[in-house]
Amino acid sequence: MRRFASLLLTYVMVAEAFCSSVVSIKAKEPVESIISGMTTEQKIAQMIIPSLRTWNNKDTTVLNSEQAAALKKYDFAGVILFSQNTKNVTKTTELINSIQDAHSNGGFKDSMFVAVDQEGGRVTRLQTGTHMPGNMAVAATGDVTNAYKAATVIGKELAVQGFNLDFAPVVDVNSNPANPVIGVRSFSDKPEIVTQYGLNYVNGLHDQKVMTCLKHFPGHGDTDVDSHTGLPKIDKTYDELLKSELIPFSSLAAATDFIMTAHIQFPQIEKETCISKASGQKIYLPATLSKMFLTDILRKKLGYQGLIITDSMEMDAISTNFDKLDASARAINAGADILLMPVRLTSTKDIADLDAYIKGLGDMVRSGAISENRINESVTRILRTKEKYGLLDKVQKASPKNAASIVGSKELKAVEWEIAQKAATATKNDGVFPIGKDKKVVIFYPKKEELNSIKAGVKKAGINKVDYIFDGEGVSSSADSSIQNADVVICISSCATGGELKNTATVDTLIEKAKNNGKKTLVLSTNLPYDLQKFNNADALVACYGPGVNITAAIYKIFLG
Structure with missing residues (x-):
């Protein structure tokens, strides 16, 4: 599923090179x-x-x-x-x-x-x-x-x-x-x-x-x-x-x-x-x-x-x-x-x-x-x-x-950003992204600690037409109207453990509501990427494998490519 999972690499090691x-x-x-x-x-x-x-x-x-x-x-x-x-x-x-x-x-x-x-x-x-x-x-x-x-x-x-x-x-x-x-x-x-x-x-x-x-x-x-x-x-x-x-x-x-x-x-x-x-x-x-x-x-x-x-x-x-x-x-x-x-x-x-x-x-x-x-x-x-x-x-x-x-110099931050952008990988994209700057987008997120990273990616991409809906306690009453007013619905899935991988009901519900309203849907996995296997009915699937700069880079890439 992950892009790198299909790589077949050899591992011939030379001890002298290790310790040089x-x-x-x-x-x-x-x-x-x-x-x-x-x-x-x-x-x-x-x-x-x-x-x-x-x-x-x-x-x-x-x-x-x-x-x-x-x-x-x-x-x-x-x-x-x-x-x-x-x-x-x-x-x-x-x-x-x-x-x-x-x-x-x-x-x-x-x-x-x-x-x-x-x-x-x-x-x-x-x-x-x-x-x-x-x-x-x-x-x-x-x-x-x-x-x-x-x-x-x-x-x-x-x-x-x-x-x-x-x-x-x-x-x-x-x-x-x-x-x-x-x-x-x-x-x-x-x-x-x-x-x-x-x-x-x-x-x-x-x-x-x-x-x-x-x-x-x-x-x-x-x-x-x-x-x-x-x-x-x-x-x-x-x-x-x-x-x-x-x-x-x-x-x-x-x-x-x-x-x-x-x-x-x-x-x-x-x-x-x-x-x-x-x-x-x-x-x-x-x-x-x-x-x-x-x-x-x-x-x-x-x-x-x-x-x-x-x-x-x-x-x-x-x-x-x-x-x-x-x-x-x-x-x-x-x-x-x-x-x-x-x-x-x-x-x-x-x-x-x-x-x-x-x-x-x-x-x-x-x-x-x-x-x-x-x-x-x-x-x-x-x-x-x-x-x-x-x-x-x-x-x-x-x-x-x-x-x-x-520490934290511009030079080192540039390396961090370069790797984070390359790490964000799509396993599916039926014409959803790059979204661009003109479409109206709603982002549903399950963890409040991830919101700043999401907003940082949106800001870096120069996007203005975005609504943020917290769905950490289930699908909110404002979900329907937010979806109806959007062109693209982004659902954040953040599963850090096997137990969390079993509980994807909220994202499933959001995808279904978006589909019923004729909206394009994208699921962004911000932790274990195995959750994406459960969301094949979404129009696009992206993994970024971790918090912070990973999320920011993935959001930026989703909007601007």
């Missing part, structure tokens, strides 16, 4: 010497990336003394920032500088990974700058160089603010249309296409000296449960995974710096079970906690040599079913190098809990419950990666002034 743009700087002190001087607790901290979204429920845009003290006390691998931390370019840059300063004040030999989930599209954490169209939109252009262009813009905006790690790209194969968490975050439902676009994305970030992270191993694309809120299960064999989900991970293993795990059960592969602390029922070990997946498959069979990081340990798939220390120990023993967000720096209580948590893991190392060899392996791998990117030398502070001049 990676910075390599010799450390002032050998990694082995650094490790020999670390305590057990310092090694454990080096395997943790905490979050600091808020402090006492207020967004953290400035590091406070308690958070700074924690960063000074513990030699964390890094931190992860979210939208609560990134509201302003200058303040974000200053925040990152203060994070590195606090850590440096602890006397540690390394600098920190400063990470963010800046995928583009639905998952865009930075509140300012460009909001690139997202993976499925990029692949809809049919041009793999657009993945490189999008990642280059993202990487440029991250690096200039002091970020050095992007938890991207998503290389899940979205084979399940009902998937509630991946969807348009995936490049495609075909592994070859995911691999091609994923490679270009990785190279784009690397050329801006930003580390990459493939996610979510071994594949989150065929789930019907969101691991943020539940524990998914995929009933596939290893051979079945090899034919789809594992293709991008195996093909890109030499290209990436990190691979992120998925909190998913695979009962035909990992047969070990445990008892859920929430339900008391037997569950299978999810991939994040599975030595079978992280060591036997990812390390040994796929030959991956980079860093393995868990998905957030706060997610319900883990935190609801496992004790925190038990889950952490299982993940480390399974082969994880870094635990993502097992702890927060968001209150005085959190920091007290942090002390107890690290002591608890230290005690587990000393008792043999956690392998000391595993700890040393991971810390060595972490510091080697930091050495490669110059993070064992003094990190140069980012310039807030320089960041403000680059």
Whole structure:
């Protein structure tokens, strides 16, 4: 259905080409010497990336003394920032500088990974700058160089603010249309296409000296449960995974710096079970906690040599079913190098809990419950990666002034707009568009947060004869008169989950009313494109694969072509 879905691409990878743009700087002190001087607790901290979204429920845009003290006390691998931390370019840059300063004040030999989930599209954490169209939109252009262009813009905006790690790209194969968490975050439902676009994305970030992270191993694309809120299960064999989900991970293993795990059960592969602390029922070990997946498959069979990081340990798939220390120990023993967000720096209580948590893991190392060899392996791998990117030398502070001049610049916005326009694709057009400037149009929209993007497209196209009708609570009483007075009826369909794909009654009703009044109808899908299959009775069908600039570009294209 999508234009790119029919592409048949090969994926011959050359490892040298993957890593050609990676910075390599010799450390002032050998990694082995650094490790020999670390305590057990310092090694454990080096395997943790905490979050600091808020402090006492207020967004953290400035590091406070308690958070700074924690960063000074513990030699964390890094931190992860979210939208609560990134509201302003200058303040974000200053925040990152203060994070590195606090850590440096602890006397540690390394600098920190400063990470963010800046995928583009639905998952865009930075509140300012460009909001690139997202993976499925990029692949809809049919041009793999657009993945490189999008990642280059993202990487440029991250690096200039002091970020050095992007938890991207998503290389899940979205084979399940009902998937509630991946969807348009995936490049495609075909592994070859995911691999091609994923490679270009990785190279784009690397050329801006930003580390990459493939996610979510071994594949989150065929789930019907969101691991943020539940524990998914995929009933596939290893051979079945090899034919789809594992293709991008195996093909890109030499290209990436990190691979992120998925909190998913695979009962035909990992047969070990445990008892859920929430339900008391037997569950299978999810991939994040599975030595079978992280060591036997990812390390040994796929030959991956980079860093393995868990998905957030706060997610319900883990935190609801496992004790925190038990889950952490299982993940480390399974082969994880870094635990993502097992702890927060968001209150005085959190920091007290942090002390107890690290002591608890230290005690587990000393008792043999956690392998000391595993700890040393991971810390060595972490510091080697930091050495490669110059993070064992003094990190140069980012310039807030320089960041403000680059982030969201006219040049970068032009790339964003170019890709968004190319991404908007029609699967049907019976003489409806380009509509032009003379016809009277009514646009029915189901989500109020999309209205500004719709209006921006209309304004950019220079159109005046447009009515906007909110239909988020069903077809309104004004629908009939609005349709009668229009030449063209545009219905926005915005389905983000499989459940929403089942509920298209409002758009169906609007199409029927328009048909009964002899009006041309166009359905614009602003999220998962699978909904368009339900609207073949409309005169035109267009997909744009995501919010924001995607919608604006699609509306502009619908009017002016």
